[in-house]
Amino acid sequence: MLSKRVIPCLDVRNGRLTKGIKFEGNVDIGDPVETARRYYEEGADEIVFYDITASHEHRGIFLDVVEKVASQIFIPFSVGGGISSVDDMRDVLVAGAEKVSVNSGAVKNPDIISEGAERFGSQCVVLGMDVKRVKKSESIPSGFEIVIHGGRKYMGMDAIEWAKTGEALGAGEICLNSIDADGVKTGYDLKLTRMVAEAVTIPVIASGGAGTPQHMVDAVTEGRASAALIASIVHYGEYTIPEIKEYMAKAGVQTRTIW
């Protein structure tokens, strides 16, 4: 039986691990390579890295991090942040990532999904979606709107429609981030997660809001997600990954227990 995945997410800025709340107020919390290796050894099922470096000129530092990670951890990991062309995708895949996540780059140019899928395979292409709750309207019938620029820019696109479009274009997975829930640790947006998970047949990773292991259980049961992204809850040592997995297993969720 397929296990539900627990995926720590590492935000990297200028080669350092950082964490903010609702995409703001980032503080340095360590070395990303060292942290990734610790999570690998503790049983993380996958790792996600986001390059939140503001300027493109520091790209090399980030790719260097990706290469170091690839030679030290032997589970899949994906990389996102600032991916706006097929060449950007190639750079991180060559550096050793299994998957590459496109977000605002795909909103601006949806063809990047199909071009990436054709060139590297669908399994490589993750559609990252940042979503905010809004009033339902004709253009946003679900009440969930796609935003970019860390949640500052509303795109007038319905999140459910965009998920279906992304799947049709060839994305192999969706990483679904609720900006409303990000960093506040009150649980994933289960309504959003379930709506997207039921609208597509590719796997959906729930993101934003994890505060307790029960939240992860909820994401993969009620929310129908295939995986749960976590950040603060493990970065600050409130829970360890084995504790989270043990809790999920007791709640009847299939998880990977041997690593």
Next chain:
Amino acid sequence: MLAIFDYKAGNQTSVHRALEHLGIPNKITNNPEELDAAAGIIFPGVGAAGQAMDELHSGGLDEVIKSLIWQKKPVLGICVGCQILLDYSEENDTKALEVIPGECRLFNSSWVDYENIPIRVPHMGWNQVELVKECELFDGIDPDADFYFVHSYFPAPKEDFVIGTTRYGIDFCSVHGRKGLWAVQFHPEKSGRPGLKMLNNFYKFCLEDAHAE
């Protein structure tokens, strides 16, 4: 030395990194002499079967790998490298290498898993392997260990060649072959410690095999 068969498969560097980590001498190559000199060959692969076969045909590499297999050189096929050892793949309607009888089929997203929830395609993530035959690759690996899968098509070889199965909507064949010619649908190079152990087991087999000759 293990050779990693070079036909521009996406995961050949991941395999290389895992072997480096294990301290196993290895080289990414498609040079027939180097392949022949290697104790064993890892036949990697990600992406689409059609593209992989095109890549193999273009340099005559399909004949190179086939002749090594006929000479009983130990081979470990991974993912697409596992699928294209069969006769045929539904993916891109591809005639494959015809080394192991059988074909490769597409998962159907109307198949249901536990609790009657339809499966998602691709099959992506960690899943277990139930061995139906003994296999040296699994020596010392906990039977409950998970391996990392990412694929939309699954191998369906002739029954005699099924070594292990995995449950995803149906029980599909996730390990097939015969002694010394193994094919795994999952990615041992990305399956944590159990996967690394498997690569080590393969290397150990290759060394003993070379010694026995």
